[in-house]
Amino acid sequence: MTLLDGVKAAVILFVAAIAQVSIFSQLHVFGAVPNFLLVSLVAIALLRGSIVGAVGGFFAGLLVDTATLGTLGLTSLVLTLAGYWIGRYGETTGRDRAHAPFLSVAVVTVLYEFGLLVVHFVLGESAPAGAVVRSLIPAIVLNLILTAPVYALVRRLLRVAGRDELTTEVQLLG
Amino acid sequence: MRRPGSASPRGRYPWAVATRSRSARAAVLASSVQRSKPTPYPSKARSALIRRTIVVVLVLLALALLTISFRSPSSGPLHSVQSAGSTVLRPFQIAATRVAQPFRDAYDYVDGLANAKAENAKLKRQNEQLRLAALVAAGKLAKYPAYERLLHLEQGPSFPSGFRPVNAAVIAYPDGTFAHEITISAGSSSGLRLNTPVVSGDGLVGHVTNVTPHTAVVTLLTDPQSFVSARDLHTRVRGMVQNGSAGTLALSEVPKQFRVVKGDEIVTNGTQDPRFPDIYPYGIPIGRVSSVGVTDTATFLQVQVQPFANFGSLDAVAALVPKRHR
Numbered sequence: 001m002t003l004l005d006g007v008k009a010a011v012i013l014f015v016a017a018i019a020q021v022s023i024f025s026q027l028h029v030f031g032a033v034p035n036f037l038l039v040s041l042v043a044i045a046l047l048r049g050s051i052v053g054a055v056g057g058f059f060a061g062l063l064v065d066t067a068t069l070g071t072l073g074l075t076s077l078v079l080t081l082a083g084y085w086i087g088r089y090g091e092t093t094g095r096d097r098a099h100a101p102f103l104s105v106a107v108v109t110v111l112y113e114f115g116l117l118v119v120h121f122v123l124g125e126s127a128p129a130g131a132v133v134r135s136l137i138p139a140i141v142l143n144l145i146l147t148a149p150v151y152a153l154v155r156r157l158l159r160v161a162g163r164d165e166l167t168t169e170v171q172l173l174g
Numbered sequence: 175m176r177r178p179g180s181a182s183p184r185g186r187y188p189w190a191v192a193t194r195s196r197s198a199r200a201a202v203l204a205s206s207v208q209r210s211k212p213t214p215y216p217s218k219a220r221s222a223l224i225r226r227t228i229v230v231v232l233v234l235l236a237l238a239l240l241t242i243s244f245r246s247p248s249s250g251p252l253h254s255v256q257s258a259g260s261t262v263l264r265p266f267q268i269a270a271t272r273v274a275q276p277f278r279d280a281y282d283y284v285d286g287l288a289n290a291k292a293e294n295a296k297l298k299r300q301n302e303q304l305r306l307a308a309l310v311a312a313g314k315l316a317k318y319p320a321y322e323r324l325l326h327l328e329q330g331p332s333f334p335s336g337f338r339p340v341n342a343a344v345i346a347y348p349d350g351t352f353a354h355e356i357t358i359s360a361g362s363s364s365g366l367r368l369n370t371p372v373v374s375g376d377g378l379v380g381h382v383t384n385v386t387p388h389t390a391v392v393t394l395l396t397d398p399q400s401f402v403s404a405r406d407l408h409t410r411v412r413g414m415v416q417n418g419s420a421g422t423l424a425l426s427e428v429p430k431q432f433r434v435v436k437g438d439e440i441v442t443n444g445t446q447d448p449r450f451p452d453i454y455p456y457g458i459p460i461g462r463v464s465s466v467g468v469t470d471t472a473t474f475l476q477v478q479v480q481p482f483a484n485f486g487s488l489d490a491v492a493a494l495v496p497k498r499h500r
Contacts, residue, residue, distance in 0.1 A: 018263065022270035026278070051228050058232045062239075066259035067267060072252060073239030080236055084229045123244055 006052075008157050009044050013056050016040035017063040031131070032138035037064065038112055039146045041079060042086050042104045043154035046094065050087030057083030071123070078115040082108050101151040102144055109143045110136065317489045323375025324490050334444075334455035339492035340364045345389065347488075354397035354417075356380075358491055361388045365495040369453040372493050377459035377482030378402065378442060379491055390493070394485050395423060395460070403443040403452055404460055409433050412443055415460055418478055421485075423461055425477035430468055434477050438463045455494065 020037040027034060037060055045053025061076030086104045094100035113132050121127035242252050328339045342360035360366055362385050370382040372392045380400060384391035393400055395415065402415040404425060411432040418424035425440055440463065444456025459482050467476035 018266045018270050019274075022267040023274040023278075027281075051225055054229045054232050058236060061236070063263070065243075066256050067263045069256060069260055071240060071247065072243035072256055073236040073241075074243075077233065077236035077240060080229065080232045119240075123240075 005048065005158055009048060009052060009056055010059070012040055012044060012154060012157060013037070013060040014063065017060050017067070021064055021067045029142060030135070030138035032135040032142055034142035034146055035109065035112070035139070036146060036150070038079070038082065038108065039105055039143055039150045040154060041083050042108055042147075043101060043151040044158065045083045045087040046090035046100055046104060046151075047155060047158050048087070049091050050084045053083030053085075053087030053090075054080050055083075057081070074116070074119055074123075077119065078112055081115070082112055085111075101147050105143050105147045106140050109140050113139065320375055320489045324373075324492055325375070327373065327375050328492060332457055332459070334457060334494065336497055337455060337494040338365075338497055340366060340495050341490060341492050342390075343490055344488045348394070348485075354380075354394040354400070354485075355383070356392050356394065356488060356491075358390050358392055358493070359388070360493060361386045361390050363387045364493070366390045366493050367495075370493050370495060371454045371458070372491050373458055374483045374488055374491050376484065377461065378454065379483050379485070379488065381453055382493065392491070395481060395483075396421065396485055402454055402460065404440050405443045406434050406463070407439040407441050409435070409438065413477065415440065415479060422464065423479040423481050425463070425479050426474060428475045428477055430473065430475055432475070434463055434466050434475055436463050436466055440479050 016037045020035065024034050024036045041053065041057055041060060044056055057079030058076045061074075061079040062072070064070070064075045065072045086108055089104060090100065094104065097103075113136060117127050117129060117132050239252070242250070243256070246253060324341065327333060333339070340360050342358040342364075344356050345359050346357035348354055348356060356379075358372070366382055366385050368382055368385060370385075370390070372379045372381060378395060380392045380394040380397070382390045383393040395402060396417050398417045400416065403412070404415040405412045406425075409432070411428055411434055413425040413428040415423050415425055425434070428434060440460045442454040442456060442458040442460060443452065444454065445452045461479040461481040463477055464480040465476075465478040467478075469476070
C-alpha cells in the first residue's frame, strides 16, 4: 500500500460519504436506501486489506456522523468493524474470488443494518426492528446492484497489488 | 507429499513452493532467493498483532466518541468540532445535491409516471367511497327534520296522555296510485295492535290494519275506506274526515248551519262516549281547512282539508300504543 493508494482510498471514501449523505440517503426504493458508502468500503477493504478497511470505515463513519450532525462514533463503530471483517475476508478466503464482492456486500449489509439497530437500541433511541427487517431484502438487492460498477471502479482506481508485493520468497519442500 | 503448486501449510503468501522432482528451471527457482522486495516482510504474528491493535484502538476511539457525543449531544467541545466539521462539509453536500438534482428529477418523473396509474385507480375508488358516504350522510340529514318534528310532537303538550310512542321507520311506501298503505318497522312485539293510530311529526297519518311481530301495515287517511271522527279546533264543530279530491281530505257531515272557517285546524275528536270508544285519541292534528263550500241543495258543508302530514314522503312515524291495553 503506497501513499498514493492511501490518498486515493481516502478520496473515494470521502466522495462516497458525501454522496451517501446528500444523494443516496434520499433514494427510498421499496422502503430501503442504497448504501453507496458501504459498498465502496467493501470494495476498498477487499482490495487493500483489513487495516485499510478498518481505518477507512472509521473515518468514513466519522464523516457521515459529522455531516448529518448525528451521534459521533455511531456509524464509525459499525463501519470500522465491517471494514475490518471484510478486509480479513479479502486477505484470506475471499482473495481473487469473483463472487467475493457480492457475498461481502450481501453479508455486510445485513450486519450493518442489525449493527446500527443494536447500537441504537443500546443507546435507548428508536430502534424499529420490524422496519429494518422489512427493508432488509430491498437493501441487499440495491447494494448488490451497486456492487459491480463500484467494485470495478474502485479496482481500476486502486492499482491491484503486483506479484512482487505478494511473493517475496520461494521455499523448498521435502 | 504435496502436489506441485499446491499451497504450503504456511499459506499461499508470502512464500511460494517447489518440489524436489524439479526441472533445471525449477531448480534455479527452488533456492531460497530474496525477490524484488528487499525490505524484510513482517512475520505473521507481528502483522496480526499490529492489525488487531489498530482495530481495537479504532473501536475504542469510536466508543469514546459515542459516549461523549451521547452524553452531551448539543454542547461541549466535541459538539463544537462536529459543528465546524459539518460547516466544512456543507459545500460538498450542496455541490453533490446540485449535481444529483437533474437525475433525481428524472427519477421522480419516471417514478411519478409509474405510480400514476395505480394512484389514479386508488383515487377513483376513494372518490366512489366518499361519494357514497356523502349520499348516505345527505340521506340521513334529509330525514333529520322529520325526526325532530316527531320528537317535538312526542314531547309536546298535545301528545295524548295514556299513550306511549313507538317510533318506527317507514320501510315500504304505497305501491301505485290506488294504494294507500305504508309498512313500518314495528309490530306486535313492540305493542302494536290492529287499529293502533299512527302519527308523524306533522300530524295524523292513519291506523294499523295489519300487524306482524316486527312490521305493521298502516292504512293512510287518504284511503277511501278511512274515516276519522274530527272537529274544528276553533268552532268545536264535529265532522268526519275522509278521503277528498286531489290528495286532500274532506270534513264531511257538517250541517250547513254550523260555521267552519278557512284556515281552521282540524284535530281528532277522540272518544266521546266510553261505550263507543274511538280508535284515535283526542287532539291529534289532522290538517287545516283550505276551502269551505255550501250549496242550496246540499245538506252539509263541503269542507276541504289540507292534511298536515305529507303522505308522499314519510320517513319516521310513531305508533300510539296505549299504556294500558283495553
